[in-house]
Amino acid sequence: MIVRRGSALCLREFRVSSSIKSSGQVSYELRGDVAVMTVSNAPVNALSLAIRQDLVARIKQFEEDEAAKVAVIVGEGKVFIAGADIREFKRPATEPHLPDVIDGIEACTKPVIAAIHGVALGGGLEVALGCHFRVGVKGAKVGLPEVHLGIIPGAGGTQRLPRLAGYEKALEMIPSGAPIGADAAKAAGILDDVSDEADAVAAGLAFARSVIDNGTPLRRCSELVAPAVDAQVFADAKAAVAKRARGQKSPVVCVEAIEVASQTSFADGMAKEREMFMELKNSAQHRALAHAFFADRALGKLPEIEGIAPRTLKSIGVIGGGTMGAGIATGALMNGLSVTLIERDDEALGRAKATIAKNVGGAVKKGKLSAEQEQRIFDKALSLSTDYASLSEVDLVVEAVFEDIDVKKQVFEKLDAVCKEGAVLATNTSYLDVNAIAAVTKRPQDVIGLHFFSPAHIMKLLEVVVADKTAPDVIATGFQLGKIMRKIAVRAGVCDGFIGNRILATYRAAADAIVVDGSTPFEVDDVMLEFGFPMGPYAVADLAGLDIGWATRKRKAPTRDPRERYFTFADRMCEQGWFGQKTSKGYYVYEDGARKGTPNPAVLDILTEERKEKQINAQNLSKEQILDRYMAAMVNEAAKVVEEGIALRPLDVDMTLIYGYGFPRWRGGPMQYADEIGLEKILSNIKAYAEEDGYFWQPAKLLEELVASGRSFADLNAESGNNSAAKKHENA
């Protein structure tokens, strides 16, 4: 069959014939003198063992097929190939290994073309780099995102890409893992052409025709020589990448692997790349990041909303235009929703509008939003009002007024009176009882908690707090709002602080005990910075405002258990008017409005006073001891949160801490970290600390059960019925 460029007939024929598969998952079809190999492994054509085996077989078939002059590799479905099959990484590597498969493609004596649509990522791009030519359709993206999984490209990416596109491009793409679009890839020399054809098969066939007609010689990336660069380029890149990586190894190793390409032959470079790849693949960092990859995808897979459609969601109301309300409104507006914002008076409305304008303007400056979108927001999408009746037609309302149960109840009574039937009524409360709030309405099934984090238009996390009577389609709508606003939505149950703030309160209490018992807040912060948090807990407290914790402590004072150790140093700081950054003084001193402070020595005097009063002999904990206590408190409370069903699975806790509290992703969250350390060790630490403070250090029953049965949090993730992604991963 002769294939004509752009022939609709050919495309139709191909679609029909592509459904006739050879055994295996890479089909081979002769289209005139072009062999079309289609990789099919839904949903993303990951390079599983079967695919690798088939690719080897198809390349051999092509070499032997005298009728085939050129081969085109394409992917079936929505992408070319999204990389290695990450689920296989837990098993020992099985032959044929991907680097060998790709070497086989490159060694072919006849031209092989990769025709890319959707994405070519990781091993997918490496397959394409092993081909002699690459053509992309418009909208295609290519990238090497392995760094996000704690590894480096392991099938020649670090050796072929710099040879093809130069060291600087490789240094830009590989340590960041960021994909680039087809046009940029062509400009960088990664794609030979960006086709106007709508379909990758047509694009590949057209390119094949031109190769045949022009007799274009084969071009093997491994044989190219990239223009030399000064060794300083690598040293600078390593320093910059290490600073950003905050303890994650793979970005730095990416740079080192690219540097190897500049120093040695292709074959030696490949051997070295493999060595570096295998070392990272066997690391805790890779296990943590692979866990995070699958956990991200498992978060919204909940039995209670499976197959449940969300309610209509086009317009929302926001009550209160303070810190949170203005941020929530900004996030909603920037993602195409209409917003009606309610405040108490015109002055407050003016302030809210100014904050939104500042936020939106900032997004325009950063190129995240166009000037036209900004215009539309203020001309059409945003309405401001002091009258609750303006909310009569909105699909969902988020209340973000003061954290006071009586105020919130009044607001919900009004909402119940004015909102249309079926409107979702949400509260952004940080700690208060969503059931109590729902109970003041005649429609508790429509009430839910939607707990955003500050700044709400930037922070990724959204806790979807499900109350006793919340209807499944209201939960689905909460997740849908998260999707629209590009948040990471985590399901949480009702308790004081839900998942995140409840766990935070506990590890902060542990930190306070560490400090009163002899360490300094600055030591604790340093340990947590070294661990990988962007800020230590005391620097965070300064940022959030020490007055908030002070108010909470006062509120809880009447119900405080007498067995609880109570510390006064933070109250004494607040009594001096030290509220953190906003007053230029807290645990740190912020000279001239600086965002990064220097330790406030007066805090140490206050601590000494408290120790004296309580007759505490200061003990000098090592960094490791500080870390162990801090993490044990976090893990123990997290286990209680799972045990009580506040978090459905350990992975929900992990993602909450990662997206809302700065827990380093490369450690996978507290539960994943605990699994790596060993639950037995964590539990024995807790029991040892309990000898000093038995009230605070009560081991979670779940932790005890897991240790007794020799199971891990990962086992719990895998056992949770609907967690298909994690399950497949854990079982792999």
Ligand code: CAA
């Ligand atoms: N291996 C195994 N499963 C994968 C996968 C992979 N490489 N990529 C995606 N999946 C799975 C997801 O887990 C998900 O499964 P469930 O439906 O069971 O949850 C399914 O494919 C669909 O994925 P998404 O929900 O992410 O779909 P999307 O359309 O939003 O995004 C994508 C598609 C852009 C390809 C995205 O999935 C992605 O970025 N995948 C990972 C790409 C990657 O990291 N590749 C490098 C792999 S490592 C490598 O290649 C090493 C090497 O050098 C050899």
Ligand code: NAI
């Ligand atoms: P804020 O004090 O900055 O803003 C509250 C706003 O609500 C004020 O502008 C006030 O005028 C307005 N308001 C009060 N009563 C009202 C009423 N009856 N009708 C209309 N408007 C009214 O408070 P913030 O920080 O924005 O907090 C709001 C809610 O969000 C609280 O429940 C808080 O716990 C929660 N939250 C706060 C976070 C934070 O970091 N600040 C993080 C997550 C949740």
